[in-house]
Amino acid sequence: MTVTTASKVQGGIFTLMVVRIADPYDPALDRELAEHVALSPGFFADAPVVLDLRDCLGCTSAEDFTALRQLLRRHRLVPVGVQNASALQLRAAKAVDLAAFSGAQANGARRAAPEVAPRPRLVTQPVRSGTQIYVRGGDLVVVAPVSAGAELIADGHIHVYGALRGRAIAGAAGDRDARIFAHRFEAELVSIAGRYLVSEAIAPEHLGAAAQVALIEDRLAILPGWSKG
Amino acid sequence: MGKVIVVTSGKGGVGKTTTSAAFAAGLALRGHKTVVIDFDVGLRNLDLVMGCERRVVFDFINVINGDATLNQALIRDKRIDNLHIFPTSQTRDKDALKREGVDWVMRELRNEFEYIVCDSPAGIEHGALTALYHADAAIIVTNPEISSVRDSDRIIGILAAKSRRAEKRESPVEEHLLLTRYSPERVKKGEMLSVEDVKEILSLPLLGIIPESPTVLKASNTGMPVILDPASPAGRAYEDAVARFIGEQREMRFVLPERRSLLRGWFGRAAS
Amino acid sequence: MSLFDYFFPRKPASASVAKERLQIVLAHERSGRDGTDFLPRLQKELLAVVTKYVAVEEDMIRVSLGKAGNASVLEINVEVPHTAKPTPAHAAPA
Ligand SMILES: Nc1ncnc2c1ncn2[C@@H]1O[C@H](COP(=O)(O)OP(=O)(O)O)[C@@H](O)[C@H]1O
Numbered sequence: 001m002t003v004t005t006a007s008k009v010q011g012g013i014f015t016l017m018v019v020r021i022a023d024p025y026d027p028a029l030d031r032e033l034a035e036h037v038a039l040s041p042g043f044f045a046d047a048p049v050v051l052d053l054r055d056c057l058g059c060t061s062a063e064d065f066t067a068l069r070q071l072l073r074r075h076r077l078v079p080v081g082v083q084n085a086s087a088l089q090l091r092a093a094k095a096v097d098l099a100a101f102s103g104a105q106a107n108g109a110r111r112a113a114p115e116v117a118p119r120p121r122l123v124t125q126p127v128r129s130g131t132q133i134y135v136r137g138g139d140l141v142v143v144a145p146v147s148a149g150a151e152l153i154a155d156g157h158i159h160v161y162g163a164l165r166g167r168a169i170a171g172a173a174g175d176r177d178a179r180i181f182a183h184r185f186e187a188e189l190v191s192i193a194g195r196y197l198v199s200e201a202i203a204p205e206h207l208g209a210a211a212q213v214a215l216i217e218d219r220l221a222i223l224p225g226w227s228k229g
Numbered sequence: 230m231g232k233v234i235v236v237t238s239g240k241g242g243v244g245k246t247t248t249s250a251a252f253a254a255g256l257a258l259r260g261h262k263t264v265v266i267d268f269d270v271g272l273r274n275l276d277l278v279m280g281c282e283r284r285v286v287f288d289f290i291n292v293i294n295g296d297a298t299l300n301q302a303l304i305r306d307k308r309i310d311n312l313h314i315f316p317t318s319q320t321r322d323k324d325a326l327k328r329e330g331v332d333w334v335m336r337e338l339r340n341e342f343e344y345i346v347c348d349s350p351a352g353i354e355h356g357a358l359t360a361l362y363h364a365d366a367a368i369i370v371t372n373p374e375i376s377s378v379r380d381s382d383r384i385i386g387i388l389a390a391k392s393r394r395a396e397k398r399e400s401p402v403e404e405h406l407l408l409t410r411y412s413p414e415r416v417k418k419g420e421m422l423s424v425e426d427v428k429e430i431l432s433l434p435l436l437g438i439i440p441e442s443p444t445v446l447k448a449s450n451t452g453m454p455v456i457l458d459p460a461s462p463a464g465r466a467y468e469d470a471v472a473r474f475i476g477e478q479r480e481m482r483f484v485l486p487e488r489r490s491l492l493r494g495w496f497g498r499a500a501s
Numbered sequence: 502m503s504l505f506d507y508f509f510p511r512k513p514a515s516a517s518v519a520k521e522r523l524q525i526v527l528a529h530e531r532s533g534r535d536g537t538d539f540l541p542r543l544q545k546e547l548l549a550v551v552t553k554y555v556a557v558e559e560d561m562i563r564v565s566l567g568k569a570g571n572a573s574v575l576e577i578n579v580e581v582p583h584t585a586k587p588t589p590a591h592a593a594p595a
């Protein structure tokens with residue numbers, strides 16, 4: 001008498017490609033994938049891939065993954081799972097039947113400050129009222145004006161080579177040595193490592209000229225020009 | 230237990246923020262502990278009209294997200310005792326006003342203040358619905374023109390259907406009509422709907438008529454609620470409206486073109 | 502505009518046109534408000550009942566909710582054709 005089983009579990013080791021996703025909706029992603037696949041189309045044809053989300057703040061809903069899956073399918077890649085996903089990302093991934101690959105830590109630990117400081121983020125367009133720019137673990141350099149009602153946040157320094165009329169929050173993760181530099185200082189609010197000054201509390205003589213803000217003996221100091229402080 | 234007043238209209242630019250600032254200031258001037266809240270997430274303006282934009286550190290969304298306490302975010306008005314301003318966020322979108330967070334904030338404010346004035350954003354989407362949800366009373370700000378009246382009618386319908394009071398089947402939200410930017414001269418010429426027209430169409434009790442006046446722009450330029458300007462007809466009209474709101478009898482002013490204005494036009498220019 | 506026109510306007514001023522237009526559009530919009538959204542269904546069901554007895558077309562039944570003083574009035578108009586024929590099934594009950 002033979003017993004036929006409907007399934008049989010067997011171990012297997014596969015090499016999977018990992019695609020690192022920063023922003024699932026970034027149009028550059030489409031182009032970059034196309035370039036990669038074009039290099040060796042045969043190799044990539046219907047290849048299973050794992051999505052590495054260590055740099056990704058999005059991908060928190062099932063819709064995000066569905067969109068991403070469609071994008072990958074267009075390049076004949078088959079997403080099978082995720083890696084380094086946050087709890088929220090993991091939940092969304094599971095909702096669309098993507099597996100969790102090891103290396104995934106369902107907590108915030110993976111976001112700890114990287115060993116090597118990343119390149120500063122460079123912004124060349126005016127930062128308008130209502131926009132927020134956050135640089136995690138690094139510096140922010142803006143070579144355009146920052147309007148009142150805009151918000152710059154960086155874990156490192158903030159440099160504005162233009163008028164700073166909005167808010168600037170440096171050392172957002174607690175770095176007390178972070179500074180804010182503005183070519184034309186007219187900020188609504190400045191903050192370093194949680195200490196802050198509102199514009200009303202800023203002496204008028206500091207306004208309208210180049211200035212830097214530093215945390216000195218637990219107080220925010222506004223230093224005219226580029227002195228060493 | 231505080232009373233929540235939503236200032237709403239459907240249409241934008243009719244004078245909601247101007248009214249919220251004037252009303253909150255008026256109530257506080259009469260000794261009532263009052264807070265005025267900006268619900269217009271992403272289009273913060275109340276702070277400018279109240280003249281406290283240079284003192285905003287934390288906002289509504291920070292409090293909802295637990296980044297700041299309510300007391301850290303509330304700004305105490307420097308001119309008027311009993312008056313507090315609760316600014317909104319400029320950098321988030323309207324959906325950041327999470328239901329549970331807003332519920333909690335409103336509960337806290339009700340315990341702390343006599344009047345909670347909510348400046349609603351325009352439209353009938355999330356922000357506007359969130360602003361009107363907790364209302365005990367509503368001030369429907371309407372201009373005497375066709376699209377504003379229609380939008381007010383729409384918002385009155387929504388108020389009756391979607392407020393917390395409607396949901397919980399409590400007594401309905403108290404509704405007051407406030408006609409703003411009213412120009413008696415243009416009504417007389419037949420270019421604008423009259424008080425009677427609007428009252429008849431919307432069938433709401435009239436809380437007041439605020440005349441169109443350049444002093445409103447002047448007040449907002451200087452960051453002062455117009456009710457504080459003793460020379461402003463709009464300020465006086467707001468004062469009347471606040472008095473009526475808390476039950477006093479006041480005769481309607483500014484309904485007719487100034488009687489003598491024509492004569493003054495001919496003879497009295499130097500005097501005026 | 503002369504002073505005469507100012508005191509005795511001859512043409513209806515634009516505001517009164519506005520008022521009329523508003524009253525019409527609002528009457529229509531209010532009928533769609535919560536609580537009255539049963540009207541289309543009511544109309545359909547009435548039609549189903551009426552056509553059992555009289556041959557009428559869909560657009561011959563009109564249901565509307567209006568106001569008379571403080572009361573809401575539900576108005577149902579059924580237009581019966583002059584030569585109204587009873588629906589065959591009910592002409593001679595079996
Ligand atoms: N009574 C009035 N007279 C003249 N201008 C007014 C009056 N009320 C409001 N305004 C002006 O109308 C514009 C819109 O007012 P605002 O209160 O911001 O409206 P909302 O909040 O409804 O968008 C502002 O420029 C304001 O100065």
Ligand SMILES: [Mg+2]
Nearest residue numbers: 245246269274
């Ligand atoms: Mg407004």
